[in-house]
Amino acid sequence: MPTEHSSGESTESIGSIKNLILEQEEAANLIKKRSLLEPNEIVDEKRIVGRDIQLTNITQHLRVAIGNEQPPNLFLYGPSGTGKSLIINAVCKNILELCESRDIRFGVIQMNCQNVGTLGSAVYELARKVANDVGATVEVPEHGIPNKKKWRELYRLINEHYDTIVFILDELDMLVGRRDMDEPAFSRLLYQLSRAGSTDEITAQVSVTAITNDTRMMENVGSRALSSFTPEDVHFSDYDASQLREILQARRDAFYESALSGDVIPLAAAFAAQTNGDARKAIDLLRTAGSLAEKANVDSVRETHIREAQNKVERNRVLEVTRGISTQKKLCLFATAAVACETGTGAAKSPAGYVVYQYLTDTLGSTQYHQETYVNKMKELTTYSLVETERQSQGPHSGSYLEFTFGENPETIIETLQKDSRFNNVDENELRVVVNAQLGK
Numbered sequence: 001m002p003t004e005h006s007s008g009e010s011t012e013s014i015g016s017i018k019n020l021i022l023e024q025e026e027a028a029n030l031i032k033k034r035s036l037l038e039p040n041e042i043v044d045e046k047r048i049v050g051r052d053i054q055l056t057n058i059t060q061h062l063r064v065a066i067g068n069e070q071p072p073n074l075f076l077y078g079p080s081g082t083g084k085s086l087i088i089n090a091v092c093k094n095i096l097e098l099c100e101s102r103d104i105r106f107g108v109i110q111m112n113c114q115n116v117g118t119l120g121s122a123v124y125e126l127a128r129k130v131a132n133d134v135g136a137t138v139e140v141p142e143h144g145i146p147n148k149k150k151w152r153e154l155y156r157l158i159n160e161h162y163d164t165i166v167f168i169l170d171e172l173d174m175l176v177g178r179r180d181m182d183e184p185a186f187s188r189l190l191y192q193l194s195r196a197g198s199t200d201e202i203t204a205q206v207s208v209t210a211i212t213n214d215t216r217m218m219e220n221v222g223s224r225a226l227s228s229f230t231p232e233d234v235h236f237s238d239y240d241a242s243q244l245r246e247i248l249q250a251r252r253d254a255f256y257e258s259a260l261s262g263d264v265i266p267l268a269a270a271f272a273a274q275t276n277g278d279a280r281k282a283i284d285l286l287r288t289a290g291s292l293a294e295k296a297n298v299d300s301v302r303e304t305h306i307r308e309a310q311n312k313v314e315r316n317r318v319l320e321v322t323r324g325i326s327t328q329k330k331l332c333l334f335a336t337a338a339v340a341c342e343t344g345t346g347a348a349k350s351p352a353g354y355v356v357y358q359y360l361t362d363t364l365g366s367t368q369y370h371q372e373t374y375v376n377k378m379k380e381l382t383t384y385s386l387v388e389t390e391r392q393s394q395g396p397h398s399g400s401y402l403e404f405t406f407g408e409n410p411e412t413i414i415e416t417l418q419k420d421s422r423f424n425n426v427d428e429n430e431l432r433v434v435v436n437a438q439l440g441k
């Protein structure tokens, strides 16, 4: 019998939500340690696999800190999810422990530069992180003072509390700063930090590790910074399927025993290797598949759940990209994906794509641009990693064309774009006829 509060609300609904939670808990019997499948979880070192070269390399450079010597600067570069943050943090954590046992005041300060904004904010944020690390306070205000004073405060905190400090600057290329400056903020930050160590402004030993996905970042570092920041480069490449398999195997215990059927890990690794070779994606795929299996109330995660998870992850990604693009770009993408669906290879040639684009603009009454514009719009879409382009030759006398290859399933792209009501009037059968005519089918 439901009881009534003075507000008149029934408590029956609260009771049934509790039951629902308990029922769901009972059904969710596949994932045991969810945190192991979280993308930002810092896993312990026994779970790190497939990065021996980078691990050895970075250790060799930074280990001098345990002898109270200055470690060199480092530049870690490579695509997303290839272990850059994981490896540098794991090495620093161990050095920190060894330094502690030797009474060396070693510090590691990490900052993600993505949302920092300006050089002044970056310096203040570093000072705040240092103060936090040593239990002190920043003694200058965040706003309304010149950067020089912020730098001085940062130096003071470092000199008072450390023998050696390593700054890990993640996604450093994102720290562009004010547009009116002729040198990007990341370059000025690198210059100041690395130069301060060689002047008497900082008495502690400073080492800077710059991390980026942008292999060309160093090209935008100014000449002053280049002469003081001379890092050791460490490259991180995409993982292949067998490395991703090992990474996932090392987290198998995130699931209860026998909750994963035999082919699940190899399939998740193969999917992730096919798209980007990104460990974060592989882990995400396994987590999504696990949740789907739990929701379906079955006793193990199977191949079908991985396939379903892959579709879901792909759909989300395509949705995220296509939400923000113009109608013209959507038309170009739709046309090209329609060709790629029929070729069966996930690739489409630009001349065929353009004819289908013309058909679409005619059918939908949209503005129609020249082939060059169509090609340019497709090229612009490569920045979202949805599609890649490659110039192909048709032979010595026939010129060349562009080939577009989709990273995601082109059918998913079509399905996602069809959710936009502007594509309602496209007759699928007629479209297929137009595409097949271009493919000579």
Ligand SMILES: Nc1ncnc2c1ncn2[C@@H]1O[C@H](COP(=O)(O)OP(=O)(O)OP(=O)(O)O)[C@@H](O)[C@H]1O
Pocket: 038, 039, 040, 041, 042, 043, 047, 048, 049, 050, 051, 079, 080, 081, 082, 083, 084, 085, 086, 087, 212, 213, 236, 247, 279, 280, 283
């Ligand atoms: N070699 C590995 N062994 C185990 N887990 C890994 C490995 N490489 C990456 N991972 C896992 O993948 C995820 C992403 O790794 P990490 O953050 O180090 O990538 P990153 O290269 O720094 O990427 P980004 O440039 O996007 O920041 C993390 O959850 C990490 O634990």
